[in-house]
Amino acid sequence: MKQIYDVIVVGGGPAGIMAAMASGKLGADTLLIEKNGFLGGAATASVLGPISPFHYKDEQVINGIPQDFMDRMVKEAGSTGHMKTLDPYGSGDSLGFYDREKYKYVAVEMLKEFGVDILYHSMIDSVDCDNFKLTGLTTVSKGGDRLHFSAHVIVDATGDGDIAVRCGENYCIGDPVEHKFSPSSAMFEMANVDTEKVFRYIQENQEDFEFLSDIVPMREFDDRLKQHYFVGQGFKKLVKKAVEAGDLEFGRDSVIVLNGIHPNTMHFNATRICGLDATDVVKRTESEIDGRRQINSVSEFMIKYVPGFENAFVSVTNAEIGVRETRHIEGMHTLTGMDVYEGRKFEDVVSRGYFPIDLHNPDGKEGYGNGGVWKVPKDTYDIPYRCLIPKHIDGLILSGRCISGTSEAHGSYRTQGGIMGIGQASGVAAAVCAKNHVQPREQEVKEIQEELIRLGASVYRDEEKAKAEKARARKIAQEYIKEHEGNLITLPEILKEYED
Template sequence: MKTIEADVVVCGGGPAGVNAAIAAGRSGAKTVLVERYGFIGGMSTAALVYPWMTFHTLQGKQVIKGIAQEIVDRLAAMNGSPGHLRDTVGFTNTITPYHPELYKVLAVDMLKEAGVKLLLHSLMHEARTEGGRIESVRLATKSGKIDVKGKVFVDATGDADLAFLAGASCLQGREGDGLTQPMTMKFRMRGVDQARVKRYMIEHPDEFYAKTPFDELDRLPLSGVLGFFKHWKRANLPINRDQVLFFTGPADDEVLVNTTRVQGLNGLDAEELTEAEELGRKQVLMVASFMTANLPGFEKASISNVGAQIGIRETRRIDGRYALQAEDVVQGRRFPDAIARSGYPIDIHDPSGKGVTAAWVQGDGAYDIPYRCLLPKDIDNLLAGGRCISTSHEALATTRLTPSCMATGQAAGTAAGLAARSGRTPGELDVDLLRRELAAGGAVVE
């Protein structure tokens, strides 16, 4: 059996894992990134989660920068992103469209530049632990089993798979019943007349989300649409949602549809996840047929792409040294060990009902994410980054968004690199030193 040794091992190649591995590699740590698919990007590419929301507060102040902004800048130079655009849905101030195929390539380029060893087509299925530390992870690959040994590990799997396999305490779903936010099979359509969609919105504002910036719509590029309430209600599809949601791009006649909803199934159970994939794809056909038959601007549209897997909002997360709470988010709470900030509101897609519960950040529009949320209680050399950090069910509804995951990923990778180089555990690090390192890397920590 082949063995690979590293200072830092990052499991999960989504945006959090990519940023963690880049940060660890840039710190000088010998870094390995493990990903089960044959490409990078996680939910952003495999599940077509698009656009990235949001790098800014509702007032327009940018609070997520660092490696995340570097990626946006480099995508823009490749014509792979227009940068940050006004959100014409009105839910946030900005959204960031990007081309997923270009992101796949750019991410690998940046990993290589940072000296990261990338292992694709590698499914982590076992973690060897001793004395409250992870010694190695075992991968199932086409060429047989591989053991990857490391000093420090980062769980960026989204589902806390590494933490779970290592025996760390984990939480799942909302308190009481354990139900999670629904899954969504996202898909793209080409042949959409976006100008016609915009005209209809301006002429029928009552049929769209109340926060839509109608007074600016005639001079803003259309970036997203939430509404068509009348059309959706009349269709009475067997999908437990109350409106249509889609975002424009990357092409001028293209949209990404975020309207299907699969509820009540466990994204950690292979059989239930199989059922979710089946239901999600059937819903895609229903929604696309509805849109072409009923929505102005979609008369000539057709499906051009469906996610390789269903999009997952919530599964398992670590039980950390601190769990971010809803009141921390809403009150814009500051923490002395902050390693990232975010301005995205709480956005809970109902686990069993039709609606979405939202709560916006007060004060200056941003809240802190403490370093303790990245540290499991019971595994000394493990950090979490991305969707599986330590939060309540309600707070997860903001930290799960991609830019926030990018930020906590950079923090986890930076901390892992510092810990590996110093011989300390992540919990023993000087947090002020970590915050200075993050700030030097362009991250916003205060």
């Protein structure tokens, strides 16, 4: 392994993977450093559910290398590709179900094809940052072995902005006033579930659910993954009964279920861990313990109370809690909630956002409208290159959920699809800066935009393409509704919207 690289990416989650792929594909000598012995970050280690949408009202907004990755996953029998939710409330416009083990495998194979070096089991011990210029870093292994690396540009894809903070950059945790942040969750799956029985229960008790939707296949995928896909958040009557009986103790007042990637499995994003700062190792330890207790309580509740789970068991749990929000690093521009909601555009756009502002209740168990927020933007919005550039540090590019934005804006771009797009942009920017031997803040954005477009990224809206995508999605949804008439859980008023 070399000691000097053009680009070093720290963090092998979705943003870091895309950054390293983009940098490598553009020919930069690239190293990806990851703390675990596998890639995926929260997508694999935290047992996330489906990949959040790449779409805004059926227009595909995230494209290029992230879509290449999805296509490869489908080819390797590891994903359904993007599936359409008939009712996007609570989930977004589409969901991309995936096998986490295939995710780990495909990510490495593609990175190797792009010539990227990977270093596992490594934490950052120190950074070389003098006069606000980052030039290298030292990693440390579990056994104390240290390796030193230098690079023209380092990409901070740690999620928490660890490299930027080590360099002394300013940051804010959560919102700027009370420093409250979206809670974390411990995620898990159950197997040996009678999913059709669960579906029928939801169908017969629609009034007991906050949101529910059928999920429509949009492309062919491996027969092993074919099943009846759906999502529902509720079971409120059963939850209330179990809580009163002392059989359930967790951080919410309802349970959300949706399919796992394999038949007869269900995924749970059903716990809530409030008020514990995940950048504080003691607090994070408390979060892990609390999350594990909630997993046990919820899973036992499902077996005892919910039809279809009588013979089920916990098959997968997270290796670490899923963290939604920690530090927002100060950059040359800070994206705001109004930028997101109004769908604002910027000349230095390098990625586009689209997901609703999704803020989980930081204080209690209640959902959207009672402490939580679900607010759909008026249009897609631009993520400026300046949000990826730290305010004071040279030699560093921000990536993923730690870019410069407010807590409200972060509530939209933090989802997996969004940070894949940001990751691609950060990797392209890093490779271009290394090639031109310039600091990120000095690089003309036009060249970065051109390279992104060459990779297939949707930097700007293609009106004709978007129109065709919407028409195709509507037609497929209509055919699905007709074929499954009488066997749907989507509310009638939503189904009516698909009528011509």
